[in-house]
Amino acid sequence: MKKYHNKSELSHYLDNLRDDGVTIGFVPTMGALHNGHLSLVNTALDENDFIVVSIFVNPTQFDNQEDLVKYPRTLEEDINLLKSVSKDKICVYAPTVEDIYGKDIVSKSFKFDGLEQQMEGAFRAGHFDGVGTIVKRLFEIVEPKKAYFGEKDFQQLQIIKKLVELYNLPVNIVGCPIHRAKDGLAMSSRNTRLTKAHRAEAPFIYKTLQSAKAKFKTNSAQKVTKWVEAQFKKNELLELEYVIIADISTLKPVKRKSSKRLYRVFIAVYAGDIRLIDNIALN
Numbered sequence: 001m002k003k004y005h006n007k008s009e010l011s012h013y014l015d016n017l018r019d020d021g022v023t024i025g026f027v028p029t030m031g032a033l034h035n036g037h038l039s040l041v042n043t044a045l046d047e048n049d050f051i052v053v054s055i056f057v058n059p060t061q062f063d064n065q066e067d068l069v070k071y072p073r074t075l076e077e078d079i080n081l082l083k084s085v086s087k088d089k090i091c092v093y094a095p096t097v098e099d100i101y102g103k104d105i106v107s108k109s110f111k112f113d114g115l116e117q118q119m120e121g122a123f124r125a126g127h128f129d130g131v132g133t134i135v136k137r138l139f140e141i142v143e144p145k146k147a148y149f150g151e152k153d154f155q156q157l158q159i160i161k162k163l164v165e166l167y168n169l170p171v172n173i174v175g176c177p178i179h180r181a182k183d184g185l186a187m188s189s190r191n192t193r194l195t196k197a198h199r200a201e202a203p204f205i206y207k208t209l210q211s212a213k214a215k216f217k218t219n220s221a222q223k224v225t226k227w228v229e230a231q232f233k234k235n236e237l238l239e240l241e242y243v244i245i246a247d248i249s250t251l252k253p254v255k256r257k258s259s260k261r262l263y264r265v266f267i268a269v270y271a272g273d274i275r276l277i278d279n280i281a282l283n
Contacts (some may be wrong), residue, residue, distance in 0.1 A: 061130030
């Protein structure tokens with residue numbers, strides 16, 4: 001499996017593949033790969049001749065510097081995991097910060113028609129400027145036909161679709177279903193940092209979301225969110241940061257339900273100092 005740390009060398013390699021008519025897909029990651037990432041990789045391999053997996057912990061999308069420092073970095077383990085899927089149809093781009101940003105490690109400012117102001121954007125200052133900066137840069141380097149993102153970060157997925165639209169980028173964004181552990185916990189690289197007690201309790205998040213979905217059929221969004229808040233107040237190990245029921249197109253909180261609109265419930269929870277997010281479709 002080929003591994004590149006330099007964008008120029010990667011671009012030269014990919015240009016040769018394209019000259020041979022090879023279609024290229026792209027799975028951007030921050031590493032610490034798990035089965036959720038592999039589900040994206042497998043989907044990408046089904047739809048492309050060859051794929052690039054980037055492994056880069058992007059400093060500009062972290063509002064909490066301690067979280068950036070503690071974020072797991074397991075490059076060799078990640079490469080071995082990818083080799084178990086394919087040794088000749090995947091290459092890894094693991095750039096240095098300097099290769100991406102040069103000496104000016106700052107994010108650009110983006111406007112995504114208000115999508116960036118909701119939920120994660122309201123709680124993590126500058127987060128989506130960092131996401132927009134790195135994703136746009138990676139698209140320019142890799143030049144994929146298709147790029148694959150998980151629905152666990154549904155707000156990010158919608159923002160990246162808007163990024164492609166606003167900048168007329170020649171890449172098709174493919175959203176993939178959330179990959180969950182058998183007990184329902186959404187797969188995340190941060191899960192490896194959970195204590196045993198927090199890991200045992202974490203499936204409570206998905207169970208609560210499932211109950212919220214059932215309640216949404218006959219109750220208002222306001223009643224359902226208040227019910228979720230009440231459930232977490234009774235939980236001694238998990239601390240709710242937010243729960244929001246939103247329109248999937250605008251990501252704005254629902255005031256009154258409409259049968260013509262699609263909704264999801266979004267949640268962010270602290271398990272100790274580990275922040276977990278999840279969401280599910282409601283209709």
